[in-house]
Amino acid sequence: MHSKQDKKLKILWFRGVTCNGNTHSFLNLPHLEQLLNRFEILYHPILESTLSLVEITKLKDKCDIFIFEGAYDPLMRRNEVLIGDIVTHYAKNAKHIIAAGSCASFGGIFKASAPQRNSGLIFNEDVEYGPLQSYKDRVINLSGCPIHPEWLSYVLGMILNKKEIEVDSLHRPIELYSNLAHHGCTRNEYFEWKVDADNFGEKEGCLFYKQGCRAPMTHSSCNKILWNNVSSKTRVGTPCFGCTEPNFPLTNLFSTKTNMSIPKDVPVGISKRSYLTLTGIAKTFYIKRLEGKLIDYKRDN
Ligand code: SF4
Incomplete structure (x- = not known):
């Protein structure tokens, strides 16, 4: 029987407009299994998850760490639900929000192909813009195309150990981006x-x-x-x-x-x-x- 202390933090990894490069990079983390064993993967498009995409889009669950990969396109739908509703619901309830990759952070490659439409979660390039302005204090931008797997591992480790992550003016962890x-x-x-x-x-x-x-x-x-x-x-x-x-x-x-x-x-x-x-x-x-x-x-x- 698990005590309250043993309860694993729940990760929900959602994707917008993406090539999945950050997922592929993260799968190369040498200690991936040991790291992920310390969390519950509520949903990930590729990894074994507790819930399906259909269940996720019912917006009944909550997560502790919301990871978003890819550019945000307000017109995109998943299972007929607008991505804006999905992103806002999970971000609103999460203690930590991680933008994985340059597209989720600043718009990246997909902002370049549709500049009037695609952006990051809280920035369009270096201008504040995007769906999560109300929750920006909780957003950590891990820019990179793709991110180094150790960068995400570092952030998850800090969260696990309840350590504060200092960020720069673009919400990137100083330890990784100074x-x-x-x-x-x-x-x-x-x-x-x-x-x-x-x-x-x-x-x-x-x-x-x-x-x-x-x-x-x-x-x-x-x-x-x-x-x-x-x-x-x-x-x-x-x-x-x-x-x-x-x-x-x-x-x-x-x-x-x-x-x-x-x-x-x-x-x-x-x-x-x-x-x-x-x-x-x-x-x-x-x-x-x-x-x-x-x-x-x-x-x-
Ligand atoms: S020394 Fe600096 S500028 Fe030259 S190749 Fe290396 S990183 Fe690039």
């Missing part, structure tokens, strides 16, 4: 000395100037909490697309916007003038060690 994706990238030395990568997938060079890397302008812990515990996009030679930021997706993801060869955006917190001064100085050096292939590097160089 870093830039640039922090921890193995290419930082190339960034400092302005040695650019000419192609994708190479081990050498920084992807900022020639390949469109947005990491110096993007708040995320992708190079701190590594993907699959071993890697990140920039580590394998693919630029960061800035998917955790409200303006995602930008166009021309693989190129750096410039004006007279000067990058339109420079690293967060640095003035364009300072950036240009530093770049000018760095470019005057020729560091042989950084110009060749890493694998060819000889100690006497």
